Amino acid sequence: MDAMKLYIKNMVCNRCKMAVKATLDRLHIPVAGIELGEVKLERVITPGEKEQLEADLNALGFELIDDKKSRLIENIKKEIIQLVHHQDGELKTNLSDYLGSRLHHDYNYMSNLFSEVEGTTVEKYFINQKIERVKELLVYDELTLSEIAYQLNYSSVAHLSNQFKKVTGFTPSYFKNIRHEKRKPLDMI
Incomplete structure (x- = not known):
């Protein structure tokens, strides 16, 4: 039987992947990746399976x-999360060129669509992801601020x-000292 792809909103971390995989396993739906x-x-699912899967995922x-x-909006988020949280130091070009080359769409189209649907710009989403990564690295206390930058x-x-203070209201060193409300889940940004 033919393979099938599903796109799932809010699946933004490894624990999310594990939860979705466990749901699919419980429903006896074989996963290829x-x-x-x-x-x-690994196969096309029946309408009944899709309905049950949708209910369980919701x-x-x-x-x-x-x-x-x-799907394009979720792919934009996925690329930004991957870039910020899993490929430290990899962005050697600007974000618009990076997303355009990765997703094969005009950046202006993606940016306008993202803003219209999400109520924020791609750039603000990217900055918020970077600030969450900075928070994570500050809490781990393994790198200097210079190394994080x-x-x-x-x-x-x-x-x-300056960007950290603009987004959080705190300086990085003050944030590191207070350690309350340290981080947000990636799907809540």
Whole structure:
């Protein structure tokens, strides 16, 4: 039988992937591969299986995505999360060129669609992801602020500090000291 791809909203971390995989296993739906926001099944599922899967995923806070525009938005989020949280220091070009080359769409189209649907810009989403990564690295307390700035491609520690304060209301050092409300789940950004 043919393989099938499903796109799942809010599947943004490894625990999310594990929860989705466990749901599919429980429903005896064979999985060929699973990535952030995307599942490749070994076969096409029946309408009844899809209905049950959708109900089970919704109960976990996930949502099946059917239309192309929603899939594109989830792919934009997936690429940004992958870039910020899993490929430290890899962005050597600007975000618009990076997303355009990875997703094979005009950046202006993607940016306008993202803003229209999400109520925020791609750039703000990217900055918020970077700030969450900075919070994570500050809490781990293994890198200096200078090393964090370099790893996340900030032009300087001052630039990182200014952006951090603008988003959180705190300086990085103050945040490191208070350690309350440290981080947000990636799907809540």
